[in-house]
Amino acid sequence: MFENYSIRQMQLHAAICLWNFCSHLKISHPSIDELLRHLCSIMTASNLADWERNGAMLVITGRGHLMPEDVMRVVPVEEFKDFFHLVECVVEVGIVNMYGATTEEPRQFLIECTDILRSKGIMLPDSEVILTRQADTDAWGSPITQEELKDILEFHGMKAIG
Secondary structure, X not given: OOOOOOHHHHHHHHHHHHXXXXXXXXXXXXXXXXXXXXXXXXXXXXXXXXXXXXXHOOOOOOXXXXXXXXXXXXXXXXXXXXXXXXXHHHHHXXXXXXXXXXXXXXXXXXXXXXXXXXXXXXXXXXHHHHHOOOOOOOOOOOOOOHHHHHHHHHHOOOOOOO
C-alpha cells in the first residue's frame, strides 16, 4: 500500500486524512487549518529543511507537545485520543525521514492514519488524484506547482485550506 508514493505524496495523503477526520466529526479550529496548510505545502516546498523548521513553530506541532486548550475544547472528548494520535502520525509521515536514511516509517505512519479513518467509517483520500500530480523516482519527489496543489485540495473539498 502506497508503494508508488513519494514521501511528499504520503504527507499530502496523511494531511487529507486529518482533514477528512475533522470534517466528518465537525472539528474546526484555526490552528488545525494552519497545520493542514503547512502539511499540504510540502508538495510545493523547494527547501524541505525550511518546511520542517516552519512546522516546528506552529501552535499544533504534532511532535509530542500538549494540544492547546482551545483546540481541546473543539474536539469531542470521546474522539480526543484518536485525534491526538492521528495528528502525531500525520506529522511523522513528513518528518520521520527528514534527516536520515529513507525508511518504511513514513508509509507505516500513513497506514496508521488510514486505519484510524477506516475504524470510524470515514472516507479516505483519493490516491489516484494524488499520484497523477507527480512523477519522480526520488524518495521525496519533486515539488509541484501551487496550481496543481490547489486542484488536489479542491478535489478533496479542501478549498479553504489551499
